[in-house]
Amino acid sequence: MDRIRKVFERALAAHLPGQDLALERPKSGEQGDLAFPCFHAAKASGKNPAQMAAELASQIHLGIEGAQLIAAGPYLNLKLRPEARAREVLGGLLSGKPYGAGEPNGQKIIVEYSSPNIAKLFTIGHLRSTMIGHGLVQVHRFLGYDVVRLNHLGDWGTQFGTLLAAYKTWAEKENSDLTKDFEWAEEIPEKRRTPLFRLFQLYVRFHDAEKENPEMRDEARKWFRELEQGSAEARRLWTWFREISLSEFQRIYDRLGVGFDTLEQGEAFYEPMLQAVLQRLTDHGLLKEGEGGAKIVDLSDVGIETPMVVQKGDGASIYASRDLAQVTYRKEAYAFDRCIYVIGGEQILHMKQIFACMEKLDPWFKGRLTHTPFGLVRLPEGKMSTRKGNVIFLEDVLDEAAERVAAIIQEKNPDLPDKAAVAERLGMGAVIFFNAMNDRIKPITFEWNRVIALDGDTGPYVQYAHARICSVLRKAGDEWSAMAAPGPHDSRETALVPFPECGVPADLKGLEAPEAQSLLFELAGLPSAIRVAREQLMATSIARQLLAIARSFSGFYTNCPILAADNSPEVRDSRLALCVATARALRQGLFLIGIEAPEEM
Ligand code: ARG
Secondary structure, three states, X not given: OHHHHHHHHHHXXXXXXXXXXXXXXXXOOOOOOEEEEOHHHHHHXXXXXXXXXXXXXXXXXXXXXXXXEEEEOOEEEEEEOHHHHHHHHHHHHHOOOOOOOOOOXXXXXXXXXXXXXXXXXXXXXXXXXXXXXXXXXXXXXXXXXXXXXXXOOEOOXXXXXXXXXXXHHHHOOOOOOXXXXXXXXXXXXXXXXXXXXXHHHHHHHHHHHHHHOOOHHHHHHXXXXXXXXXXXXXXXXXXXXXXXXXXXXXXXXXXXXXXXXXXXXXXXXXXXXXXXXXXXXXXXXXXXXXXXXXXXXXXXXXXXXXOEEEEOOOOOEOXXXXXXXXXHHHHHHHOOOEEEEOOOHHHHHHHHHHHHHHHHXXXXXOOOEEEOOOOOEEEOOEXXXXXXXXOOEHHHHHHHHHHHHHHHHHHHOOOOOOHHHHHHHHHHHHHHHHHHHXXXXXXXXXXXXXXXXXXXXXXXXXXXXXXXXXXXXXXHOHHHHHHHOOOOOOOOOOOOOOOOOOXXXXXXXXXXXXXXXXXXXXXXXXXXXXXXXXXXXXXXXXXXHHHXXXXXXXXXXXXXXXXXXXXXXXXXXXXXXXHHHHHHXXXXXXXXXXXXXXXXX
16 A cells, blocks of 8 residues: 555645645545545645545546545545455565565664563563563564663662561571472462562561561661672672572563563663762762752753652662663663653653753753653552552463463364463463553553453454464465465564465455455555554554454455355455455564464464
8 A cells, every 4th residue: 555655645745735745544445545634735725625625636646547536525535446455455465575564774772661670570560561662672673673672670779678688587597599498378379489479578578577667677778788889798699589580580571472682781780880970960060969968950940840869868879870870871882763661650750850861961862762651550459569469460360361261262172282382372462462452551450351352352352363364274275374374483572474475366356345345444554553553652553453454354254255165266266365465464463562373273
């Protein structure tokens, strides 16, 4: 559709020089394939939009075979005749080139996402940053950007003082791996009895004990000071706790198919740079004394009333100072065009302060730093927090998703080969799709029936449509099913494996039915959904487009027999070609969100 879009834009530009010519997609293929809303242009020339649409329809001659221009109220619609639409869309999807991909554009984008804290477990809230970030990585790469994937691990800060103090108080004498011979409370399930969970428990226990004995805080402070000053014992324990955490995090990242270019650039990495950061603030006259000897930066002149604290009264470093160092370092190390931070909405003020302060220090940063906030995940009962008892651990959610899918498979398709592996792929698909499909900013409520349902707006529904097409293609023969399978796809993270080139059948009359036409229309919407995902900084538009494609496939499948004995070979081949195109679009779209597309389920 890109070629047609360009011709249309050029024709419009010739008639309306200097106007904003943004094209839209009509609501349905009945109306057309592309729409030009005449509101702005009409206003500029003092006309009424409907009159302008009608004039343009009679004046413009596109010279594209099978394309007609139709005025519909204030819109000028370009509509392809059935055969032309089929040729255009199939041509794009069967060429073998990823559909809607961009050429390398030389722009470097950093995406920082996930960024969990050491010694805590992933909760369902971490799913959002991790998967929104992964989607942004995929979409930017696909569109031709050079992407750096970073994880700002929370591996430094006063909470490590707490952890060290807790370990020293209760666990040091136990044993070397924290779990051997440890008497777990009965309610802790077997799979949770890990070193990481032990650390997490110690941390929580210290917080609770501290409520009774506030002087325990001094012990925690002392340990953080030791860590900052490089005491060998503090450093050794820190390294160990960090390793314990990373190995468990890695297990979750593997299940989600997510990776990073390095895990070495967490908060601790910036510790040696903090003095220079404070010095730079001083040199620019930005560092002020705050309450109790704290050091602050006043940002009220740029409309931020809350001053940013960059050092505590006792001289301890603080989250914000490590963020200032991080931005500074990334400019030097990566000379990025844009750095996107996928961090929850509760840190909006913090990020505003960091960005404003960096722009004061160096105007180079203006327009290059983007915070992509997101809303909380709630359970039907209420908010979740690490401190309270009602936390939902991400791993439990992932396990339950796979178990629920396994039960459905057991009921519907007990003979499926490799059932457990398929259940895992569908389970992850369900959870990842649920995140992608929901608005980024609004809080979302996690309810199983909205996550898994095979007939709802879910990942498994889209995966099922894909598997069903693969099964039709298998029945049609090897040469057809080879067209939808891009070879091994064991890692979701590597680039999309290209599909083989597949010719567009000469006769496309089998695709004139309205159901085939509306499927073609939805397929054509994928490239713009991908562009929108980049603009909106979340893959929601892609998830929704996949649902639209899967739904219209179902209409096509019900109404247009594909392998029926009384079909002519031409009708059969054109419909199989549409199946191949649809399978490719679904697989590609799922890949961009970070979801696998099994061929059988
Ligand atoms: N570790 C932090 C948290 O869990 C998120 C870090 C976000 N990134 C940053 N550059 N501040 O809240």
